[in-house]
Amino acid sequence: MNPQDAIIEQVGLALETxxxxxxxLGPLIEQTxxxxxxxxINDGKIAVCGMGASGAAxxxxxxRMLSRFERDRPGLPAxxxxxxxxxxxxxxxxxxxxxxxxxxxRALCHAPDILLVISSTGSASALIxxxxxxxxxxxxxxxxxGGNGGDVAxxxxxxxxxxxxxxxxxxxxxxxxxxxxxxxxxxIENAIFGNEL
Numbered sequence: 001m002n003p004q005d006a007i008i009e010q011v012g013l014a015l016e017t018x019x020x021x022x023x024x025l026g027p028l029i030e031q032t033x034x035x036x037x038x039x040x041i042n043d044g045k046i047a048v049c050g051m052g053a054s055g056a057a058x059x060x061x062x063x064r065m066l067s068r069f070e071r072d073r074p075g076l077p078a079x080x081x082x083x084x085x086x087x088x089x090x091x092x093x094x095x096x097x098x099x100x101x102x103x104x105x106r107a108l109c110h111a112p113d114i115l116l117v118i119s120s121t122g123s124a125s126a127l128i129x130x131x132x133x134x135x136x137x138x139x140x141x142x143x144x145x146g147g148n149g150g151d152v153a154x155x156x157x158x159x160x161x162x163x164x165x166x167x168x169x170x171x172x173x174x175x176x177x178x179x180x181x182x183x184x185x186x187x188i189e190n191a192i193f194g195n196e197l
Contacts, residue, residue, distance in 0.1 A: 010171070017165065017172040018179060025163055029180060032142055032161050033187035035114070039140070040192065042112045045077035047139075049101040049130050050118035053174050054144075055080075058118045061181040069185045073193050081105070081130075101130035111138040118181075119143070120165075120173040122150020131155045144180060146173030 001009070036046060046065065048058035058080055065078035081104045105115060115134040117127050122145045131152065134141050141160040143152050147168050156162055165176045 013169060013172050014175050017167050017169070017176050020167075021165055021176045021180065024166070025180065028161065028163055029183050030187065032163060033184050033191065035140065035161065036142070036184065037188050037191040039112050039114045040076055040188070044112035044114065045079065045109075046114045046116055047079055047081055047105065047109050048116045048118070049081045049105075049127060051124045051126065053170075054118040054120055054177065057174065057177050057181060058116065060178070061116070061185065064182075064185045065188075069182070069189060071189065071193075073189060076188065076192070079108075081108075098125040098129050100126050102126070102133035105130050105133040105139070106137060109134060109137050109139045111140075113137075113139050115139050115141045117141060117143045117152060118177055119150065119152050120146040120170045120177070122147070122152035127152060128155060144177045146170070146177075 039046065046062075048062050049055070050058040062078045062080040065076040067075065081101050109115060115130060117131060119127050122143075128151050131141050131143070132155065135155075135157065141156060143149075143156060143160065143162045145152050145162055145164045147164075147166070149162060149164050153162055153164065163180055165173045165180075167173050167176070
């Protein structure tokens with residue numbers, strides 16, 4: 001396949017996945033934004049975790065919430081659970097690498113907070129333990145997943161929300177997660193600050 005064909009194929013796959021997500025997840029994205037808005041106006045915060053590229057997407061979401069998205073407005077309380085090498089190595093040394101987020105959830109999160117978990121595969125042990133810790137703390141989990149949802153999907157309970165991008169292509173799932181996160185930020189901004197830019 002020549003480079004131009006590869007580019008066209010990648011763009012086509014992404015657009016197809018975006019369209020599927022818009023049709024399948026639109027109402028659930030709106031519901032999720034309402035749950036997140038309710039959390040924020042009741043003095044809660046959104047804690048975010050993810051591994052690798054999903055962690056980078058989560059950090060972008062937290063940054064847009066704290067700083068700005070499309071307009072100037074006060075910051076909204078969201079934080080990326082630390083993936084700092086010093087902190088994670090300390091936690092991994094003391095209690096194992098699977099606890100890098102769970103330990104932070106136990107220390108920092110309580111109702112009405114939300115734990116936003118982002119995973120294209122749903123299989124990372126650190127994310128599984130973070131969800132378990134959130135449930136112990138009475139914290140709602142919002143999970144962005146891909147494929148069949150993996151182990152993350154099996155752990156969610158009736159109070160949690162899963163936004164699943166049903167694609168087995170990690171790149172398409174990750175791009176769509178970015179799009180979903182942008183939608184959430186915009187809907188939350190509109191709900192709290194009004195629709196005017």
